Amino acid sequence: xxxxxxxxxxETVTVTFDGSPVNVPAGVSVAAALLGKGEKHFRKSPSGxxxxxxxxxxxxxxECLMExxxxxxxxxxxxxxxxxxxxxxxxxxxxEE
Amino acid sequence: MIRHYDVIVIGAGPxxxxxxxxxxxMGLDVLVLDEQEVPGGQIYRNIESCPVQRMEVLGEDYAxxxxxxxxxxxxxxxxxxxxxxxxxxxxxxVYYSRDGISQMVTGNYIVAATGAMERPVPIPGWTLPGxxxxxxxxxxxxxxxxxxxxxxxxxGSGPLLLLEACxxxxxxxxxxxxxxxxxxxxxxxxxxxxxxxALRPDFLYKGVKMLKVIRNSGVPHYKGITNLEALGTDxxxxxxxxxxxxxxxxxADLLLLHFGVIxxxxxxxxxxxxxxxxxxxxxxxxACDEWGRTNFEKVFAAGDGxxxxxxxxxxxxxxxxxxxxxxxLGAIQADERxxxxxxxxxxxxxxxxxxxxxxxMYAPRPEMFSFHDDTILCRCENVTxxxxxxxxxxxxxxxNEIKIVTRCGMGPCQGRMCGPALAELVALTxxxxxxxxxxxxIRPPLxxxxxxxxxxxxxxIATSGPAKLFKxxx
Numbered sequence: 001x002x003x004x005x006x007x008x009x010x011e012t013v014t015v016t017f018d019g020s021p022v023n024v025p026a027g028v029s030v031a032a033a034l035l036g037k038g039e040k041h042f043r044k045s046p047s048g049x050x051x052x053x054x055x056x057x058x059x060x061x062x063e064c065l066m067e068x069x070x071x072x073x074x075x076x077x078x079x080x081x082x083x084x085x086x087x088x089x090x091x092x093x094x095x096e097e
Numbered sequence: 098m099i100r101h102y103d104v105i106v107i108g109a110g111p112x113x114x115x116x117x118x119x120x121x122x123m124g125l126d127v128l129v130l131d132e133q134e135v136p137g138g139q140i141y142r143n144i145e146s147c148p149v150q151r152m153e154v155l156g157e158d159y160a161x162x163x164x165x166x167x168x169x170x171x172x173x174x175x176x177x178x179x180x181x182x183x184x185x186x187x188x189x190x191v192y193y194s195r196d197g198i199s200q201m202v203t204g205n206y207i208v209a210a211t212g213a214m215e216r217p218v219p220i221p222g223w224t225l226p227g228x229x230x231x232x233x234x235x236x237x238x239x240x241x242x243x244x245x246x247x248x249x250x251x252x253g254s255g256p257l258l259l260l261e262a263c264x265x266x267x268x269x270x271x272x273x274x275x276x277x278x279x280x281x282x283x284x285x286x287x288x289x290x291x292x293x294x295a296l297r298p299d300f301l302y303k304g305v306k307m308l309k310v311i312r313n314s315g316v317p318h319y320k321g322i323t324n325l326e327a328l329g330t331d332x333x334x335x336x337x338x339x340x341x342x343x344x345x346x347x348x349a350d351l352l353l354l355h356f357g358v359i360x361x362x363x364x365x366x367x368x369x370x371x372x373x374x375x376x377x378x379x380x381x382x383x384a385c386d387e388w389g390r391t392n393f394e395k396v397f398a399a400g401d402g403x404x405x406x407x408x409x410x411x412x413x414x415x416x417x418x419x420x421x422x423x424x425x426l427g428a429i430q431a432d433e434r435x436x437x438x439x440x441x442x443x444x445x446x447x448x449x450x451x452x453x454x455x456x457x458m459y460a461p462r463p464e465m466f467s468f469h470d471d472t473i474l475c476r477c478e479n480v481t482x483x484x485x486x487x488x489x490x491x492x493x494x495x496x497n498e499i500k501i502v503t504r505c506g507m508g509p510c511q512g513r514m515c516g517p518a519l520a521e522l523v524a525l526t527x528x529x530x531x532x533x534x535x536x537x538x539i540r541p542p543l544x545x546x547x548x549x550x551x552x553x554x555x556x557x558i559a560t561s562g563p564a565k566l567f568k569x570x571x
Contacts, residue, residue: 004243005151005241032243040332046508047478048473053226053228053229055223055228055230055476057233058232060513062477062509077181
């Protein structure tokens with residue numbers, strides 16, 4: 001859906017995403033980092049049979065909510081940091097909210 | 098210890114940056130609370146570290162944020178980024194969460210410069226991964242240099258839709274179509290405001306240039322489309338609409354929606370500010386005086402959150418608010434305020450000449466809300482149009498009643514995404530004017546916070562604690 005601008009060399013950080021280490025550009029939001037990795041499904045909707053994906057990317061819609069370092073946060077508002085632990089809980093049965 | 102400031106400015110977009118810089122220049126003690134991790138707001142997002150290549154694509158309107166951000170940095174303000182304000186009391190108390198800690202601060206004055214958002218217009222399939230706000234996609238580019246891959250469809254209405262289209266064309270993105278809900282022949286209502294707009298040929302030239310870029314690109318561009326739908330099972334596969342007599346369908350990996358911009362009013366609603374209805378652009382905005390003062394003496398609204406005028410005007414409005422507060426706090430004299438305000442207002446007037454024309458040209462029309470029974474109206478709670486229509490038929494006509502019965506607007510976004518469309522749906526169904534339908538009551542916390550954060554708050558509520566009470570009883 002999106003690709004990162006690779007013409008400018010950029011520092012990277014390593015985050016743990018759903019249990020696996022992932023290299024992402026430094027200084028971008030968690031949402032931007034993951035969209036750039038081709039991730040579209042951000043969480044299971046707590047109230048219906050669908051997965052959600054970032055929609056507004058300005059902190060309004062809450063569709064990009066993820067567990068970031070143990071707290072549910074809007075991933076479009078939080079910047080990636082070295083060692084950050086990000087979980088989607090896509091496979092938990094109704095256990096997200 | 099509770100911290101106290103002369104002024105607390107909420108938001109570091111164009112209005113917040115200009116207002117707090119100006120207050121700082123007057124020597125006032127200012128706290129700036131901004132939700133993002135870097136200043137700039139949405140329009141100037143990442144303005145301080147955007148690489149040159151991207152600056153070129155984003156153009157001079159974006160680059161204007163650079164001197165403003167530099168001015169904002171130059172002063173000794175208390176700047177807290179990543180701070181989510183979750184309650185404001187108009188007497189001067191602000192509660193916010195930052196790094197997992199919630200605290201309360203007080204100020205003599207509060208400026209809410211919380212900006213605007215893209216108008217959410219529910220269409221069938223808008224919850225599919227691959228459907229996104231056009232402004233949101235633009236933010237991804239400013240912030241992270243992300244460019245769409247695959248086939249893109251842009252749909253909706255407004256100058257920002259065309260601007261995004263031009264930037265994508267320039268970047269060589271594969272655009273399947275631009276689908277405008279704006280009618281082919283503009284309404285006669287655009288004629289009177291066309292005259293003041295003509296006073297700004299530079300502005301009109303910009304519009305003509307955008308349309309030329311689109312025409313020269315050969316991208317199919319339809320106007321007056323209806324019945325817009327996003328189709329797909331697990332994610333977006335295609336986009337369908339009706340143009341004239343013809344049904345069109347385009348394979349797409351990404352659908353960028355944009356239906357104009359509306360003020361984000363939750364913070365004002367939570368405080369209990371009086372609001373006014375903009376009947377051309379169909380949105381609520383806090384009622385303000387010429388300085389941005391709301392019905393609460395200590396509370397000001399600055400920028401697009403007060404009324405959508407665009408980035409340049411937002412900065413100027415922030416400046417006007419700063420001049421008034423500076424005078425009230427005795428930092429400048431009233432005659433200096435008036436002298437400086439006259440200059441700011443001159444710029445503001447010139448900047449706003451084309452605005453009524455643009456607002457009329459891209460006025461949202463009730464027809465753009467194509468309410469299908471199965472369309473999800475409330476994304477958080479997955480409430481469909483049909484579920485809402487059923488309770489309207491049962492006699493629930495107030496948005497707050499509908500919320501209680503259906504859970505529409507009860508999720509984490511607190512009705513930000515469904516509120517405006519719900520009001521339109523009730524109005525359409527009951528033939529009532531949308532401004533008479535009512536709005537959701539907004540209560541704190543404005544942003545979700547963990548309960549343990551609340552419990553850990555250091556609040557100085559009373560001088561004698563419960564321990565003393567028990568001691569006396571003995």
